[in-house]
Amino acid sequence: MDLEQLWQSTLGEMEIQLSRANFATWLKNSRLFDKKDGTFYISLPNNFAKEWVENKYNKNLLGIMRNFDTSARKLEFVVANQATEPLSPSAPTQKLDNTIGLEFKVDPETNLNPRYTMQSFVVGPSNELAFAAASSIVNEIGTKYNPFFVYGLVGLGKTHLIQAIGNEINSRYQRKIRPKYVSSEKFTSDIVWGIRNKRMEDMKRKYRDVDVLIIDDIQFIGGKEKTEEEFFHTFNALYEANKQIIISSDRPPQSIPTLEERLRSRFEGGLITDIGYPEYETRVAIIKSKLQETGLVLSDAVVDIIAKKVKKNIRELEGVLKKILFYQDKKQTAINESVAEEIIEKSIQSSFKRVNDGQILKAVAEFFNISIEDLISHNRRKEVVKPRQIAMYLLRDISELSYPYIGEKMGRDHTTAIHSYEKINQEVNKNPNLNQEILSIKDIIFKS
Ligand code: ADP
Ligand code: MG
DSSP states (O other): OOHHHHHHHHHHHHHHHSOHHHHHHHHTTOEEEEEETTEEEEEESSHHHHHHHHHHHHHHHHHHHHHHOTTOOEEEEEESOOSOOOOOOSOHHHHHHHHTTOSOOOOTTTOOOTTOOSTTOOOOTTTHHHHHHHHHHHHSTTTSSSSEEEEOOTTSSHHHHHHHHHHHHHHHHTTSSOEEEEEHHHHHHHHHHHHHTTOHHHHHHHHHSOSEEEEEOGGGGTTOHHHHHHHHHHHHHHHHTTOEEEEEESSOGGGSTTOOHHHHHHHHTSEEEEOOOOOHHHHHHHHHHHHHHHTOOOOHHHHHHHHHHOOSOHHHHHHHHHHHHHHHHHHTSOOOHHHHHHHHHHHHHHHTOOOOHHHHHHHHHHHHTOOHHHHHSOOOOHHHHHHHHHHHHHHHHHHOOOHHHHHHHTTSOHHHHHHHHHHHHHHTTTOHHHHHHHHHHHHHHHHO
């Protein structure tokens, strides 16, 4: 076995162990170029990849390699070309727009955007369960995890993942299996259109005549009775025919207010999994993978800064990356850390603008599908008592308002405000559902 073959065989094994995106990000351009006294020399395209592979994959690689060549004792990693790569002369923003999804080439038949693939989905601890489930669905459509329900906060990759399932099915089965993607807003407006134009039969056919129905952001159908009703029947028709149903939401089924019980229990009959905040390593891998897609280069220090500062939203991460690359292109010189930091601070600041009481109340009311009047009323129904306590908690937690002020705002005395804050504050650490609800509400507040 020559070095080239040995390396290809080793990578072949490694590819099975890693996610495709991680494999492509870290090992695609590696090479085994020399060996001497049991030390094998591997080159990697840059220092970042070198350190990464050295720290994370050294042992695995050596272990695999020794199966093919028992003389291997040690691996040495080196950077292939020490000279820094020149900046790409071509227009970066356009290329970046393509990968970052501004250029839509949505397939009119399936509504899928081909840019969302399993290959470009970087896998880490925060999303690996969801990714594993998605991958196995492609192999066992309709039978393994049905329905598949994935939830998580905004910008963490739900749409990417569920569309990737559709795209993977398309490429794997050459369109013999028909997926269809729809946002729940579009589904709702189709139902409304069908009713208004007496064309419900057409609408029924449209959504039942598919093999895989992918419906995004299902939380929006909660409380829309006619739409829920129609979705329920569509769901049953597909389910009984062993068709696959894939659903995303910003929260778990039990936290969608006014979702009919029968739909909720249908969702709970399948697999429910969440996507969380990405860890530092995953954020780095995502940035690296976006850079690789565009062929643009950033220094490792700048990549590190972006990954350290932008933590909670991958869409935001992409936005910051794009701004930095744009700046770098304009200046025609590699960006340094302090400039990068400045750009990041500016974009993050604008998303952390101060919020006012009204926005907090509005977000709570919106989330629980009640009115602001309900929130500040003296109604004791369970459906409003909890949201009211959460509102008081958030007024304190986010805006650090005084208890008397909060009490007055909510038409109560300050002891009620204290009690509400403390109750929620204690429970939030013990009850993951409540925690998730609070996170979702904060998300609405900071996005508005
Ligand atoms: P959500 O639907 O949860 O709000 P999206 O799927 O729209 O989030 O993701 C936001 C952006 O981040 C998209 O451009 C998506 O491609 C990107 N993204 C999210 N997760 C990943 C990931 N794991 N790997 C690569 N890109 C990702
Ligand atoms: Mg989405």
